[in-house]
Amino acid sequence: MADHNNRYETIVRKLRDHGHKLTPQRLAIVKILAKSEGHPSVENIYDQIKIDFPTMSLATVYRNILLIKSIGEVLELGFPDGSNRYDGNRPYPHPHVICIKCKKIVDPELDSLDDMREEVAAETGFKILNHRLDFFGICSSCGANKG
Numbered sequence: 500m501a502d503h504n505n506r507y508e509t510i511v512r513k514l515r516d517h518g519h520k521l522t523p524q525r526l527a528i529v530k531i532l533a534k535s536e537g538h539p540s541v542e543n544i545y546d547q548i549k550i551d552f553p554t555m556s557l558a559t560v561y562r563n564i565l566l567i568k569s570i571g572e573v574l575e576l577g578f579p580d581g582s583n584r585y586d587g588n589r590p591y592p593h594p595h596v597i598c599i600k601c602k603k604i605v606d607p608e609l610d611s612l613d614d615m616r617e618e619v620a621a622e623t624g625f626k627i628l629n630h631r632l633d634f635f636g637i638c639s640s641c642g643a644n645k646g
C-alpha cells in the first residue's frame with residue numbers, strides 16, 4: 500500500500516516548486532487524490548469535495564486534476580466511454596485490473612512487469628517511454644452475486 504502522507508507532501512511540494520498557489524480547495528483535492536486507493540473519477544472527487552467546499556464546481560475540480568497531472572503527480576486512466584479515472588498514489592505507469600460490472604479498479608502487485616518492458620524493447624528495438632496494461636474481468640464481489 501502506498502504511503503498517503505508521503506504522497507500528499509510530494510504533490511504539495513511539487514505544486515509549490517512549479518509556482519502554483521496552494522489554496523485550501525486545491526489542497527483538499529490533493530488530499531483526496533493522495534489517499535484514494537479506488538481510482539476515483541472526477542465526479543467521485545467532486546462528491547467528496549462538495550462536503551467541505553459546497554460552492555466549488557465540477558469544472559474547477561477537473562482543472563485542478565489536470566494541473567496535478569501536468570506536473571506528473573496523478574496518473575489518468577482514460578476509457579473510450581469518457582469515464583476517466585485517476586490514481587494519485589502511483590503516478591507512474593503500472594498495470595490495472597478492472598471489473599467490467601462494477602468498474603472497480605485495483606493495482607495488482609506484479610514482479611513480471613520490468614521483465615516485460617525489457618522484452619518488448621529487445622523484441623521491437625523501441626525505447627519504451629510509457630505503457631498501458633489493463634486486465635478486464637469480474638471481481639469477486641460481482642462474481643459472488645451472480646445467479
Ligand code: ZN
Pocket residue numbers: 598599600601602603637638639640641642
Ligand atoms: Zn465488480
Ligand code: MN
Pocket residue numbers: 538586589593594595605606
Ligand atoms: Mn493504479
